[in-house]
Amino acid sequence: MSDQIKFIVDNLNKEPFKKNYNLITFDSLEPMQLLQVLNDVLAEIDPKQVVDIREEMPEQTAKRMLSLLGILKYKPPGNATDMSTFRQGLVIGSKPVVYPVLHWLLQRTNELKKRAYLARFLIKLEVPSEFLQDEIVADTSKQYEELMEVFKTLHKECEQLKTSGFSTAEIRRDISAMEEEKDQLIKRVERLKKRVETVPNHQQMLKIARQLRVEKEREECLAQHKQEQKNQLFHAVQRLQRAQNQLKSMRHAAADAKPESLMKRLEEEIKFNSYIVTEKLPKELENKKKELHFLQKVVSEPAMGHADLLELESKASIISRKKEGKAEELQETKEKLANLEREVSVKRNQIREFDGAEVLKGDEFKRYVSKLRSKSTVFKKKHQIIAEFKAEFGLLQRTEELLKQRHENIQHQLQAMEEKKGVSGYSYTQEELERVSALKSEVDELKGRTLDDMSEMVKKLNSLVSEKKSALAPVIKELRQLRQKCQELTQECDEKKSQYDSCAAGLESSRSKLEQEVRGLREECLQEESKYHYTNCMIKNLEVQLHRATEEMKTYVSSDQQEKRKAIREQYTKNIAEQENLGKKLREKQKAVRESHGPNMKQAKMWRDLEKLMECKRQCFLKQQSQASVGQVIQEGGEDRLIL
Template sequence: MSDQIKFIVDNLNKEPFKKNYNLITFDSLEPMQLLQVLNDVLAEIDPKQVVDIREEMPEQTAKRMLSLLGILKYKPPGNATDMSTFRQGLVIGSKPVIYPVLHWLLQRTSELKKRAYLARFLIKLEVPNEFLQDETVADTNKQYEELMEAFKTLHKECEQLKTSGFSTAEIRKVETVQNHQRMLKIARQLRVEKEREEFLAQQKQEQKNQLFHAVQRLQRVQNQLKSMRHAAADAKPESLMKRLEEEIKFNSYMVTEKFPKEIESKKKELHFLQKVVSEPAMDHSDLLELESKINEINTQINQLIEKKMMRNEPIEGKLSLYRQQASIISRKKEAKAEELQEAKEKLANLEREVSLKTNQTREFDGTEVLKGDEFKRYVSKLRSKSTVFKKKHQIIAEFKAEFGLLQRTEELLKQRHENIQQQLQTIEEKKGISGYSYTQEELERVSALKSEVDEMKGRTLDDMSEMVKKLNSLVSEKKSALAPVIKELRQLRQKCQELTQECDEKKSQYDSCAAGLESNRSKLEQEVRGLREECLQEESKYHYTNCMIKNLEVQLRRATDEMKAYVSSDQQEKRKAFREQYTKNIAEQENLGKKLREKQKAVRESHGPNMKQAKMWRDFEQLMECKKQCFLKQQSQTSIGQVIQEGGEDRLIL
């Protein structure tokens, strides 16, 4: 793909396009710009294609390009399904579709120019057989086909004369030489062998390039193999075991601690959500009742906390510290595990990005990114190539200097020739025959031209007379051959008119019969549609009544079971009855309410003394804090006094 793009860019930068692209700018072209480039190349092949595609509909552009590519006999790769993708890609300006087309066009531009020129004269117009029945149209079409064949033959002769490279006079001179046919045959074989030699040289160069790329690819693979072996040799078993142990510890922690906790929390959340979903819909009164219950439970929790603080158990305090430390460590461990997991995911993403970038560079340039020793070898190759380039540049400079010398000698020789001509003219003037040499040369040249023109005139007149005779004979032969065919054609025209009349009558009968059948069919379809709707309504009613009957049967069965359980003398059966269960639940709730009321009464009675005791405890805490501050202040003052006293004694000693 990269070689293809390079070839396209190099040819677009040459005459007659002069686009001034490089690989990056060409690859970054928009679809409309790429279509315009393709249109410019097609316009170079066929001047009728000079169009600004911005002023043309996309469907017209695609149709025009496809028709020209069909004339040029371009075969897109793939099968019939790929043809639709090819057309779609040509409409939207897809790079995988347009790049091969540009490569194919730029490879054979001169050949395609000739094909497009010939297509204007050799594409045959298909005339329907109905129009060819007319004699004038048939004669015109016949004349058109004959002219087309004559153009083919003349074009072939013209191309042969162009490629021969000899004038008529030279050819006639060659005909006088002995064994000229053998010499021409040998020359033709020599030309074929030279073309074959060029083709083989091109194949040899392509194979050399392929071999060079294969050697480079082999070197890269060998370097990768060496690096992998080096990494495997440097890896010690202790480091590998240590790494594996760390991975095992991390995975075991994730499996035994982190994931079970997450699963348990998700299960609790799911259970809570299922419980919320299973409960019936709640109104405003239910919400107020729940809020009151929550407030009561919060007050109970606060009271229990106060009681616990009053007990002031030291063992619980120590355990709470350890629990707090353990919870902090577990949180840190979870955080580190999450960080490690995120780092692993980030590493995997970065590795994927690196692989994508390497694939992109390989697709763009056809080579991989060089590393280490490969880059050094590449630099050394560049240096060797730079030395070769300098030598070649020096040789070119020497050739340029030699060219300058030769050009100067040519100028000197021209000046000398002019001087000799002037001397010759002066000598002719002295002798009285001025202009003799010039007139002699002109006479010789004019006589040669006159003889060539006379030969051309005679040959063209003979050719034209022979062509006219041939054309007249062909016309007479064709007329004699077409006379019986025209008679048969007239009879067939009469039969065709009779058959068309009969066909029109049958068609009118068929249309009337079809209209009647169509009206009957529409009526029957309406009746069937109405009956189907009634059937569907009756089926829905039937299913609804069945469902209602089943619901009533279930309710009746429940009522009979309840009556049997309530009437039966067995106590276990009575307990199964809904009435007994509801009365039991009501009694339990009443007992619970009685206990809660008693508890509330006890709390209300002990609330005042408890609040006084709490206030006394806070006052006691403030008093102890005040004593603590006074004690600390007294200690600081005594230490300052001792320092001052020690400083005074030091001064007295001095």
């Protein structure tokens, strides 16, 4: 027992209780305090148990604790006869009953928390068969059981996800991706701000856009409320129709309350029930088996892992970013189109304002357009020729650079060889001499050779140009084919993208509709569940009251005096008698206090006066002592003077 108390005290002094007990203080707790400690431990397991037991009746406290201990599957020691003593001990806060409960709860707190949480959703409520004959109650019970199964599967998946865990690398990748998206969004917002600032009256337009967004959200909310009210109205109409049908049937039954009619009705009910048992229920069972087979196939399929989900999320984020980018491009093109339309309208107005100006119409405009097209084709051909010449010029320029670089390398090698041989500068002087001689000879023969050199140079250049053209012709032809193919691929890409955007928009709209339907069904399920819980609680309360009434009747009828003593009436009468005796003692004590109040007050006043008198005497005595010491000092000082 001491080890048990020590374990309880150690755990109560830890988090989250922090009671700061020791063995003596804990063992000296009153029954109400001990019950409050037990209630605090139960409140840590189930937050609904947070109650001050001083504000609660003992029967309610015992009932609440016993129901929770039953949910937590606590088995008190002993047999059935000890159960009554266990309940009584729990009501009065008996230490031999409370200590084992505390020891059991503190040993497995985390496990019991989980069990208490699951008990809120997994306790099956037993509905009597006569209530299940009502269609509403039967449907609600069936929905409750289905939702319980769904909760089981979801809880298992949640536990698996908790135990699986996520790697830090994946979290870091997600964080980096989110940061990149955040930077892109910031840049996009800055671009939009700059673009909006150039528009006149942009503040007013932003205000109007904000109001439009608020009104749209309000419109969606109102539409949702309207749909919810329609659903509620539909369900209410159905309930009203069912109630009216039941009322009609009951009135009809009351009107035709004859043995023959009752027999006919019973025969019809028997036929109906036999039809349900022989035909309807087997068909539903077969359908359920098919659904179960299909669901087993679905379960046998390999489940999507975390990597697959991450891949899908990354693809979705990429698609959403592309979609946003294309939306921005579309907005920019729309703005450009609007600007161009404004410019066209301005130009048209300017043309109309000019006097004598003529606007081309009909055939003249067509001829003008055809002439422009022919000129554009000529321009394109000329532009293509110029591009070819530019390409050839670039190639020639590159070859010239390469030759110059090669020449410089050869010159450096030659200078290095001259330095090795000890004749540095020889090639340079030789080149200078050759150059001077060449210049002289060229000056001498300049007049004669100028025309020949120029003609030969022109021939060489023409031959080089023709060679380069012939060499580049297949490359240019292949480049044209590749350009055409690139245009076709871009066109095909645009078509596929438009198809994708339309498909994504359709899927988004269907997803929003499904989400709205699921939301409505969930709310309806919650309402029905609350109604079911309320009815269940009422049934339990009535059962408890009925049980108490039967137990009380048994004790009244029983001939055993001990059983009669256990009755609630006897206990209450005993408590009333004890309280009356206590009240008598307190009244007698009050009477004695009133009688001795006057003399006691006088005696207290005399003691206070005596204290004041003694304090005054003490002050006088101290004053006399101080005066005597001062006189002695003065006398000693006079004697000293006489001696001097």
